[in-house]
Amino acid sequence: MGKVRKAPENFVRPDEAGTVFAEARAGRRDFIRGAFAAAATAVAANAQAQQAAAGEGDPNILELPAHSKGLGQPVVTDGYGKPSKYEANVQRRQSPGLTQTKQASVSFAPLQSLFGIVTPSGLHFERHHQGWWDIDPSKHRLMINGLVKNPKVFTMDEIMRLPAVSRFHFIECGANTGMEWGNVAVPTVQYTHGMLSCSEFTGVPLITLLEMAGADLKKGKFILAEGADGSSMTRTIPVELITSGEVLVAYGQNGEMLRPEQGYPLRLVVPGVQGVSWVKYLRRIEVGDMPYAAKDEAIHYVDLMPDGQHRQYTSIQECKSVVTTPSGGQILLDQGFYNITGLAWSGRGKVKRVDVSVDGGRNWRTARLEGPVMSKCLTRFNLDWVWNGEECIIQSRAMDETGYVQPSYQQLRAVRGARSIYHNNAIQSWAVRANGEVANVQLA
Ligand SMILES: Nc1nc2c(c(=O)[nH]1)N[C@H]1C(S)=C(S)[C@@H](COP(=O)(O)O)O[C@H]1N2
Ligand SMILES: [Mo]
Numbered sequence: 159m160g161k162v163r164k165a166p167e168n169f170v171r172p173d174e175a176g177t178v179f180a181e182a183r184a185g186r187r188d189f190i191r192g193a194f195a196a197a198a199t200a201v202a203a204n205a206q207a208q209q210a211a212a213g214e215g216d217p218n219i220l221e222l223p224a225h226s227k228g229l230g231q232p233v234v235t236d237g238y239g240k241p242s243k244y245e246a247n248v249q250r251r252q253s254p255g256l257t258q259t260k261q262a263s264v265s266f267a268p269l270q271s272l273f274g275i276v277t278p279s280g281l282h283f284e285r286h287h288q289g290w291w292d293i294d295p296s297k298h299r300l301m302i303n304g305l306v307k308n309p310k311v312f313t314m315d316e317i318m319r320l321p322a323v324s325r326f327h328f329i330e331c332g333a334n335t336g337m338e339w340g341n342v343a344v345p346t347v348q349y350t351h352g353m354l355s356c357s358e359f360t361g362v363p364l365i366t367l368l369e370m371a372g373a374d375l376k377k378g379k380f381i382l383a384e385g386a387d388g389s390s391m392t393r394t395i396p397v398e399l400i401t402s403g404e405v406l407v408a409y410g411q412n413g414e415m416l417r418p419e420q421g422y423p424l425r426l427v428v429p430g431v432q433g434v435s436w437v438k439y440l441r442r443i444e445v446g447d448m449p450y451a452a453k454d455e456a457i458h459y460v461d462l463m464p465d466g467q468h469r470q471y472t473s474i475q476e477c478k479s480v481v482t483t484p485s486g487g488q489i490l491l492d493q494g495f496y497n498i499t500g501l502a503w504s505g506r507g508k509v510k511r512v513d514v515s516v517d518g519g520r521n522w523r524t525a526r527l528e529g530p531v532m533s534k535c536l537t538r539f540n541l542d543w544v545w546n547g548e549e550c551i552i553q554s555r556a557m558d559e560t561g562y563v564q565p566s567y568q569q570l571r572a573v574r575g576a577r578s579i580y581h582n583n584a585i586q587s588w589a590v591r592a593n594g595e596v597a598n599v600q601l602a
Contacts, residue, residue: 252266301441301442478504
């Protein structure tokens with residue numbers, strides 16, 4: 159079985175990660191080897207295990223470890239669980255490709271270390287336009303006004319006694335993979351695709367609250383959602399998404415209350431739509447008869463097109479996928495069998511198929527989709543692969559239930575130009591070098 163050495167951020171300290179990548183970009187490979195020293199111990203252990211399998215003495219089998227003999231840790235009676243100390247480097251991190259500021263405003267989920275489709279809440283990516291808050295739920299209010307018969311103000315208690323639903327959905331920042339437009343090859347999948355997370359959200363369909371307020375949904379074609387933080391985050395959402403029952407006023411995430419970073423105690427869940435519309439610290443919904451052209455949709459979150467004009471209100475996250483192993487920064491330590499694995503998603507419904515190429519897009523094989531495949535939710539795919547030790551380029555290409563196929567960079571740039579920031583859903587390429595190193599590349 160082939161072995162994969164983990165990406166650097168899995169075993170260097172967060173404050174070192176930026177340096178490692180800067181050195182790597184400057185071509186100083188020796189520094190990288192140094193940082194990989196910790197992982198080398200694990201490799202040595204593996205070699206020992208192989209010897210043992212061949213009948214030689216492996217102390218990890220022959221010697222009884224302390225944990226099989228003594229008394230274990232007592233139950234922490236007032237505790238909240240934590241991951242193993244051996245997983246301490248699996249963290250959300252700031253991208254080394256971004257300007258480092260005193261107050262970071264974005265962190266990326268470590269996709270290279272995650273399994274299945276659910277993002278652990280403590281590793282959910284973050285994007286704060288004006289910092290995050292831990293708001294007292296007893297003081298939090300949600301107002302519904304505008305084109306409604308009975309304007310209403312809800313307390314959290316009032317919202318939490320209403321009929322609730324729980325649904326799995328992905329959230330992706332519209333700027334995810336944005337640096338690749340400018341060919342800034344950030345080193346790992348955490349930074350190319352990590353403004354992406356997926357959770358089970360629990361809450362009340364927004365339509366329930368609008369009906370309670372007697373919203374006029376004949377005249378009222380749009381709503382404005384407003385957050386309670388200093389960013390004055392306001393976004394227009396078309397009413398069709400709400401009448402379908404999909405948009406949720408959510409308080410729950412993965413079985414517990416939302417985390418403060420994710421908008422505690424209340425956030426909007428707008429399945430399939432870019433992250434910015436998932437307003438956190440949600441405090442007001444206004445029903446109106448036209449789009450609001452708020453700052454975060456009139457001048458920000460617009461797509462610069464090749465003719466110099468900007469496209470507005472392009473909020474659906476189109477079908478996209480990425481291979482998470484093998485991916486940038488990881489190293490294949492020997493030839494042989496590997497499980498290629500990754501994630502696929504579509505803002506328009508279910509993922510229908512994912513094809514994987516190991517020769518830069520000349521030939522494609524269809525990957526296994528791991529169920530359940532849910533609408534507007536991450537889908538995990540896997541494919542068996544035997545690496546023959548030669549250089550190759552690994553890609554994945556997803557198709558959704560509408561028949562839409564994820565584009566190549568050539569196809570994307572033909573329509574969108576090269577100077578955009580948002581909505582890059584192009585096929586990602588990872589080059590495997592003959593020495594096993596995996597790197598982020600773009601095919602012309
Ligand atoms: N109130 C408020 N809502 C917000 C934001 C914000 O800064 N304030 N950021 C938006 C952006 S740009 C994104 S991508 C998502 C990020 O959600 P997360 O931090 O839970 O990952 O929240 C959105 N909702
Ligand atoms: Mo965002």
